Amino acid sequence: MGGKLTDTKHTLIALVEDKPGVLNRIASLFRRRAFNIQSLAVGGSEQPGLSRMTIVTGGDAAQVEQVRKQLEKLINVVKVSDITEEDMVTRELALIKVKATASTRSEIIQIVDIFRANIVDVAPGSLTVEVTGDENKLNSLLGLLRDFGIKELSRTGRIALTRGGSP
Amino acid sequence: MKKTGAQILCESLIKEGVEVVFGIIGGAVLPIYDTFPQYPQLRHILVRHEQGAAHAADGYARVTHRAGVCLATSGPGATNLVTGIACAYMDSAPMVAITGQVARPFIGKDAFQETDITGITLPITKHNYIVTDVTELAKTVKEAFHIAQTGRPGPVLIDIPRDVQQEQTDFVYPDKLDLLSYKVVSRGHPVQIKKAAKLINEAEQPVIIAGRGIIISQAYDELKEFAEKAQLPVAHTLLGLSSFPGNHILDLGMLGMHGTGCANMAVQEADLIIAIGMRFDDRATANTREFAPHARIIHIDIDPAEIGKNVPTEVPVVGDVKSVLTAMNKEIERREHVDWLSQIEQWRYEHPSLEIRQSDELLPQYIVHQIYEATQGDALVVSGVGQNQMWAARYFVYTKPNSFISGGGLGPMGFELPAAMGVKVGRPEEVVWCVAGDGGFQMTIQELATLTQENIAVKIAIMNNGYLGMVRQWQELFYGRRYVDTKLWNPDFVKVAEAYDIPGIRVKRREEVIPAIQKAMEYPGAFLIDFLIEPEENIYPIVPPGESLARFFEPSRPEVLEGKI
Ligand SMILES: Cc1ncc(C[n+]2csc(CCOP(=O)(O)OP(=O)(O)O)c2C)c(N)n1
Numbered sequence: 003m004g005g006k007l008t009d010t011k012h013t014l015i016a017l018v019e020d021k022p023g024v025l026n027r028i029a030s031l032f033r034r035r036a037f038n039i040q041s042l043a044v045g046g047s048e049q050p051g052l053s054r055m056t057i058v059t060g061g062d063a064a065q066v067e068q069v070r071k072q073l074e075k076l077i078n079v080v081k082v083s084d085i086t087e088e089d090m091v092t093r094e095l096a097l098i099k100v101k102a103t104a105s106t107r108s109e110i111i112q113i114v115d116i117f118r119a120n121i122v123d124v125a126p127g128s129l130t131v132e133v134t135g136d137e138n139k140l141n142s143l144l145g146l147l148r149d150f151g152i153k154e155l156s157r158t159g160r161i162a163l164t165r166g167g168s169p
Numbered sequence: 170m171k172k173t174g175a176q177i178l179c180e181s182l183i184k185e186g187v188e189v190v191f192g193i194i195g196g197a198v199l200p201i202y203d204t205f206p207q208y209p210q211l212r213h214i215l216v217r218h219e220q221g222a223a224h225a226a227d228g229y230a231r232v233t234h235r236a237g238v239c240l241a242t243s244g245p246g247a248t249n250l251v252t253g254i255a256c257a258y259m260d261s262a263p264m265v266a267i268t269g270q271v272a273r274p275f276i277g278k279d280a281f282q283e284t285d286i287t288g289i290t291l292p293i294t295k296h297n298y299i300v301t302d303v304t305e306l307a308k309t310v311k312e313a314f315h316i317a318q319t320g321r322p323g324p325v326l327i328d329i330p331r332d333v334q335q336e337q338t339d340f341v342y343p344d345k346l347d348l349l350s351y352k353v354v355s356r357g358h359p360v361q362i363k364k365a366a367k368l369i370n371e372a373e374q375p376v377i378i379a380g381r382g383i384i385i386s387q388a389y390d391e392l393k394e395f396a397e398k399a400q401l402p403v404a405h406t407l408l409g410l411s412s413f414p415g416n417h418i419l420d421l422g423m424l425g426m427h428g429t430g431c432a433n434m435a436v437q438e439a440d441l442i443i444a445i446g447m448r449f450d451d452r453a454t455a456n457t458r459e460f461a462p463h464a465r466i467i468h469i470d471i472d473p474a475e476i477g478k479n480v481p482t483e484v485p486v487v488g489d490v491k492s493v494l495t496a497m498n499k500e501i502e503r504r505e506h507v508d509w510l511s512q513i514e515q516w517r518y519e520h521p522s523l524e525i526r527q528s529d530e531l532l533p534q535y536i537v538h539q540i541y542e543a544t545q546g547d548a549l550v551v552s553g554v555g556q557n558q559m560w561a562a563r564y565f566v567y568t569k570p571n572s573f574i575s576g577g578g579l580g581p582m583g584f585e586l587p588a589a590m591g592v593k594v595g596r597p598e599e600v601v602w603c604v605a606g607d608g609g610f611q612m613t614i615q616e617l618a619t620l621t622q623e624n625i626a627v628k629i630a631i632m633n634n635g636y637l638g639m640v641r642q643w644q645e646l647f648y649g650r651r652y653v654d655t656k657l658w659n660p661d662f663v664k665v666a667e668a669y670d671i672p673g674i675r676v677k678r679r680e681e682v683i684p685a686i687q688k689a690m691e692y693p694g695a696f697l698i699d700f701l702i703e704p705e706e707n708i709y710p711i712v713p714p715g716e717s718l719a720r721f722f723e724p725s726r727p728e729v730l731e732g733k734i
């Protein structure tokens with residue numbers, strides 16, 4: 003799944019040095035330039051010593067370009083690309099602990115199957131569901147599970163890569 | 170042979186060509202100070218407040234084009250540097266600030282005099298470091314100087330825990346940097362340069378806006394050739410003053426809130442703006458939506474993030490000003506712009522920038538101009554913040570490159586004296602005048618002691634209006650003359666100076682001005698003149714907040730202020 007976004011959501015991919023304080027520098031820059039971070043996911047990249055961050059932020063193109071250039075000025079930031087207009091693959095993972103009783107359990111499992119999600123924990127009053135996909139898929143599943151009662155939810159935020167050659 | 174962190178720091182500074190360090194000692198930097206006697210080639214100047222150390226390092230940096238170095242202990246020493254670091258950051262001055270930190274085992278424990286100075290200075294430094302391993306120290310110093318001095322310069326802070334200063338390791342100063350992600354563009358893109366040249370060749374009413382980037386890049390000759398070849402009139406931002414001769418026929422003076430009528434009119438009527446090494450600060454542009462409404466804009470700057478930040482530009486050229494102008498000078502054609510330049514002369518005539526009103530009172534404009542006359546422009550002028558800053562900017566004719574030093578971006582009162590001190594230390598052969606506000610002067614007045622202790626011959630001219638004058642002017646013009654908390658009781662500054670062993674005189678009348686300036690210049694050391702100026706003198710023109718540059722108020726245009734109060 004994935005594809006182009008037409009709203010004001012922008013997906014930035016940042017390649018950053020894996021050094022203490024880097025996340026702080028980046029978060030601080032967003033705050034200082036009055037930009038909001040909708041989600042931020044960070045982890046290792048293909049290059050040792052470098053992490054890849056996926057940042058989802060709002061704003062018009064000029065504002066996002068400004069924040070992109072400010073980010074690139076940070077000494078520990080190697081490169082920042084706005085891939086919003088690129089053909090990209092995006093994924094997010096969520097863990098959802100949903101209320102389950104003897105009567106609702108099988109219905110929940112059915113829904114989970116339709117979404118090709120997994121049950122990763124079973125407890126007397128709940129099921130924990132693991133789901134991966136783009137935001138739309140996660141939101142639809144959450145919409146359906148909400149009726150049963152969601153006890154806890156944890157989402158990773160979007161990670162993204164462009165399709166084919168690197169940006 | 171193994172060396173301590175403190176020794177490694179000193180030797181690294183020496184490798185970087187550092188000659189002077191401004192600072193104050195304290196517990197967390199004791200090991201560093203303890204090694205100073207081993208390195209007599211490092212001159213340490215003991216200031217009286219760390220803000221003074223930072224402003225002095227900044228002043229030093231601006232006139233030497235090398236990073237100024239300041240040093241403070243952890244906690245309060247470090248936090249006292251903050252204003253000075255922020256000032257250097259806003260004005261892109263290279264600086265390396267070194268702070269002591271509590272020993273590593275105490276970090277994060279709220280130990281005595283522990284503050285998170287790297288956290289505090291994160292948004293006001295180009296980069297900062299905490300060195301937690303002595304083997305990283307030399308490399309860190311090398312990187313810090315490189316980052317501070319290249320590209321768009323700025324302050325870099327290095328925080329060194331006390332035990333790292335004492336730890337030992339082999340000293341090897343790296344000769345290469347491995348800064349993976351720090352690249353400096355210097356040459357502008359040839360396609361952009363061609364595009365810019367085309368616009369310049371086609372323009373009928375072009376104006377250059379010259380910013381501090383020209384001074385940083387030392388592109389005075391290139392700018393002159395550029396302006397003269399295509400007959401491009403030159404307006405300046407506050408910090409762009411002295412990048413182009415102020416007495417040149419093409420010079421329009423400063424633009425902006427207190428800019429000359431001529432510069433502001435020219436910018437608003439221009440069909441092309443060539444913005445060079447400037448960042449469209451709101452004090453220069455006034456209302457950005459109405460800024461230069463007829464103009465296409467070329468923006469030359471080394472920082473890509475400045476492009477389009479405040480004002481959309483048509484042709485950006487990212488690169489070092491000197492290299493871009495050199496390339497551009499080959500591409501542009503000779504032009505005359507006869508009509509445009511005669512229109513400009515008309516504005517110059519209608520809004521004479523150096524005219525001083527008739528008065529029996531002692532006028533600051535007259536004083537500043539007399540300092541210019543007495544020095545023939547061959548002096549470095551360091552201003553405070555407020556009216557004195559604007560008078561210094563407007564009534565001295567800056568003919569000498571890089572001769573006006575001011576805290577333009579941050580506007581910190583108290584900049585004047587310590588910055589002047591740093592300027593004089595950096596350029597001892599020059600005459601240095603500190604044009605001070607009576608308010609700002611009292612924020613860093615204690616550096617008079619440093620002047621005496623270190624024999625630093627700064628000439629101080631206090632524009633003593635008995636007010637926080639710039640704010641009083643706003644209260645007068647925009648708050649119905651309600652002077653709330655702007656009136657100052659002042660000490661006798663001459664007596665204060667004398668107490669610091671600095672001679673001074675008080676000047677109340679016009680005819681005393683020239684002799685006083687002469688006396689100050691003849692005296693070999695620091696000298697203070699307390700000019701008791703007309704208390705309610707204003708700086709004009711003024712563009713009221715929210716207005717466009719063309720809507721500047723001066724006493725002959727009362728309509729601009731109508732309905733403002
Ligand atoms: C540290 C600091 N505090 C407050 C201000 C706000 N401010 C700007 S100009 C000014 C008045 C400055 O008074 P003075 O130094 O006497 O200069 P004058 O305007 O009278 O020439 C003030 C209070 C400031 N710029 N810096």
Ligand SMILES: [Mg+2]
Nearest residue numbers: 607608636638
């Ligand atoms: Mg004053």
